[in-house]
C-alpha cells in the first residue's frame with residue numbers, strides 16, 4: 033500500500049480514540065509530503081537536527097513532535113516550533129525547555145516518559161518521580177512548559193501478555209495523575225503494538241515503519 037493509503041487506514045483504525053503521530057525519522061521530505069497531502073499533519077522525529085531541517089523545508093502547518101531522547105544542549109534548536117516533546121526524562125531537561133520556550137515567548141507542551149520496559153536502553157522515570165516533578169515548586173514556577181501527559185515504550189518482545197502488562201501499568205499511572213494535572217495525552221503504541229496500546233487506553237499512537245516502510249539506518 034502507498035503512504036497515502038496507510039495514513040487513511042491507520043487514521044480510520046485508531047480514531048476517534050487516538051491521534052496518529054506519523055513517525056517520519058530517516059524518511060525523505062517527499063514521503064512526508066505524500067502523507068501530508070493525504071491529510072496527515074502530525075509528524076514525529078527522534079533527532080532534533082533532522083526535525084529542524086524538515087521543519088524548515090516543509091509546510092508550516094505541520095505539527096512536529098519530538099519523540100526521541102532529547103539532549104539538553106539541543107533544545108534551543110527546536111524551541112521556536114516544536115509542538116510536543118514526548119520524552120522528558122528528568123527535571124533538568126524540563127528546566128531547559130522552559131528557559132528556551134520563554135526566550136521564544138511561547139509555552140511548550142511536554143510529556144513525561146515513564147520507564148515501563150525491561151530494557152535498560154529505554155529511558156524513563158518511575159511514576160513516583162513523575163508525581164514529584166508535577167508537584168514540585170520548581171515546576172510550578174515554570175511558566176513556559178506544560179506537562180500534558182505521559183509517554184512510554186513497551187519492551188520489544190513477542191510476549192503480548194508482557195506488553196499488555198506494561199501498557200496497563202502506564203495507564204494506571206496516567207489515571208492517577210490525569211485529572212489533577214489536566215492531562216490530555218497518553219502516548220503509547222507503535223507499529224508492532226498499537227492494537228494492544230489502544231486496548232489499554234492510549235490516545236496517541238506513534239507509527240513509523242507501517243506507514244513509511246522499514247527504515248534503513
Ligand SMILES: *Cc1c(COP(=O)(O)O)cnc(C)c1O
Pocket residue numbers: 055057078099100185221222223224238239240241242
Ligand atoms: C521510531 C519510533 C517509533 C515508531 O516505531 P515503528 O515501529 O516504526 O512504528 C515510535 N516511538 C518512538 C519513540 C520511536 O523512536
